[in-house]
Amino acid sequence: MNAIIDKLALYMQYPFVRYALIVGVLIALCSSLFGVILVLKRFSFIGDGLSHVAFGSMAVATVLKITDNMPFVLIITIACAILLLQTGQNTKIKGDAALAMFSVGALAIGYLLMNLFSTSANLSGDVCTVLFGSASILTLTKTEVWLSVVLSVSVAAIFILLYNRIFAVTFDESFAQATGIKVKLYNLLIAITIAVIVVLAMNLVGALLVSALVVFPPLSAMRIFKSFKGVTACAAILSVFCALTGMLVSILGGTPVGSTIVAVDIVAFALACIIGNILRRRCA
């Protein structure tokens, strides 16, 4: 035990490890808060689709040799989120089909571009890093750290300030609209926020694993709690706890950060299922 603590203390001396932990916890918090909305609105796949788009735009950024690529990726992903929300409602191509097109297209183009223009000697390593985020949380530049902190704090603030309205819009869109809430505006805001979260979370767990971070904590919380407030609070705490545990385990064990966090999330989900079943049996 002492050995572990010593090892952790040693790692904590490096600023990049401290940054990684702070940013990781904040990202986990935001993604679980809006994950609740995503799951309840049945938009789970939007998170997944957007993460592929983010991968594509990251590839473009690499080709264009943009060093601080986060703002670029952010803008492209937000634009796609808005576009997806629009196509879902109006055009002939239905929402989920449009989403599939976007996500697979972005993935393919992204890999193609990286393959054609990459100057790196270890191409598959690069791709793997972007997809599974093996170490990117530890290699954030100072600008990216600050950007992540500012963005995740504002996302959390938006959620808290709009909590009641988000509930109304998610629970019953037509009622909310009939009583004068600007539903379209809030849906747009939710889409933009989700794009921001996806880009942030990509640093933590990689493009392919983003939806796990968004979907697992809310689903686990829903097994146990039955009120919106309970589910949101539980999802947030669970997500932060799992992210922290995952990051510490990966530092100590040398495992990839993203997949370790997701593995912890899966264990938490299994536990939540068991607890949920026990609670239900006791009530019945």
Next chain:
Amino acid sequence: MAQIICQNLSIGYGAKSILHNLTFSVNAGDYLCILGENGSGKSTLMKTILGLQPPIHGKVLTGDGLRINEIGYLAQQTAVQKEFPASVREVVISGCQGRCGIRPFYKRTEKQLADKMMAKMGVGDLSKCCFRELSGGQQQRVLLARALCATQKILFLDEPFSGLDPMVAADLYRLIGELNHRDGITIIMISHDVAAAIEHASHILHIGKTVFFGTKEEYRKSGNWHIFDGNEGGRNNECNH
């Protein structure tokens, strides 16, 4: 002075209209039942009046001091609501959202209003329960309490009795009747049940191939309701889309 006035209203989806040139008005304290076959456009009409979708032609006006956010609406339940983790209290108080403006949180008066409306609808002791685990009748009472948080003037109900057993439905009819008679709340309700509509409503709007609007006495005299026996064209309309 009328609360809701529809002038030469044509409604439908996209460019295709399903009802043309509808003109009628609803006064404060009226109990209007909208009748018609499946696919005749009852729900579409209600959504158009509520501003959830634009009319193809014509206008919906509000009067008598009714503001657009002073409307209570009880829609047909969506799939999302059947799985939504929310306590009864959370659902009811969300009806106060329209009066919040840009204020992010609820005031104490709004919390008290929510408690009062839950008590009034007889779901006060369920306030901590999970909405999705209630029976159909209880859920409708909760949604009524939410609608009453939004307004004390006018309620729009879209088939509030579908899926309820007759006893529970009768109970709900009594409750809605009370809101209308005792509190003077205007009721606009979509229904399938002609007999019950004639029993409870003060006015009838019958839409379909022939349109009727008037008091229930006039409706009874007009014999329009026998149209229902003759399998009116609502279902055919549906196939034409």
